Amino acid sequence: MADEEHTNDACDPQGPPPHLGSNDATGYLTHFGNERTFLAWIRTSLALLAGALAVAQFPRVAPPGLRAAVVYYLIALAVGAAGAGYWFWRLRQKGARSAGSRMPVQAILALALLALVGPVVIVIAVRLL
Template sequence: MAVGDRRFPRRVYGSGSEPDVRFSLANERTYLAWIRTSLALLAAGVALAAFPLPIEPGFRTAASFVLVALGVLAPVQAWLGWMRVERALRAGRALPAPVLGGPLAVGVLVAGALMLVGLLVG
């Protein structure tokens, strides 16, 4: 059994050839950055709901919900992005764009707008 056959996920490691280790490690750092982003979004959503802020409660709850939902989506982006980039590296193809990068950016914009409006109304 080759080394690649023992690693998970086989969909990634079972094809192509080993890329330069620097590129794989950079891909792993990007994965971990998405995980840190997820933790920050979750913490922001919980903090927004937990602390009494001068934001109208309905807007605060909505913004909190959006941030927590984004915090749940970010690890999905991390995993899918890591797999897609690693497969592209192994196949010598161009690197793909993030799958959920756009929706996550729009969600943060929506959460910020909800907080801003909630401040003005409250």
Template sequence: METERGRFPRRVYGAGDEPDPRFSLANERTFLAWMRTSLALLAAGVALEALDLPIAEGVRLAAALVLVALGLLAPVQAWLGWVATERAMREGRPLPAPRLALALAVGVVVAGVLVLVGLLLR
């Protein structure tokens, strides 16, 4: 396919048929939503450490580290999800579930529990 030669990543664009552009654009919006989530998680982690909040210090640091780690994991989910979804659409397969969504959800719960415990221990 001549039009596929310069497109990245080739393992996505070199497979199957071109899907309806609306679906590819929706997939891109989902990718960008994961990126915004990443920025929010990173900002929350930095804010926990940068601001003088009434949260027990050790627990606050642990919650901040969990949030920053999740903020680094979300772009991985964004990329893997975009690739898997785009390829599934091109090959006419069912759309895959997010690979790291459970880890991110559990991590947010852990960070929230840490903040709650830190508030109670102050």
């Protein structure tokens, strides 16, 4: 028993999956941190969908055209957030396996553009009504 190598893997006695790297806790911490971040993106997406449903269900909140614009905007943001969460999760998983992986600036800019252009379109729609 004294000759056996002691590992620090409390989660799995056989060690981490091959894509996590060596037999230390750092691989697990990186993997689980990545999972938590992905789940945060999904929670945000679900909250945006719940907001879209709430706006759609209350007809007295705003005129029908404005309500539809807000609902479609929130749905587009929800889909974008879920897609971005998956994309970032996949890139971080690849980055954990290989050094030198970078986050795509295009994806961040696309989400920022969607988040900024949507309210402008809604304001224009309100003025046209």
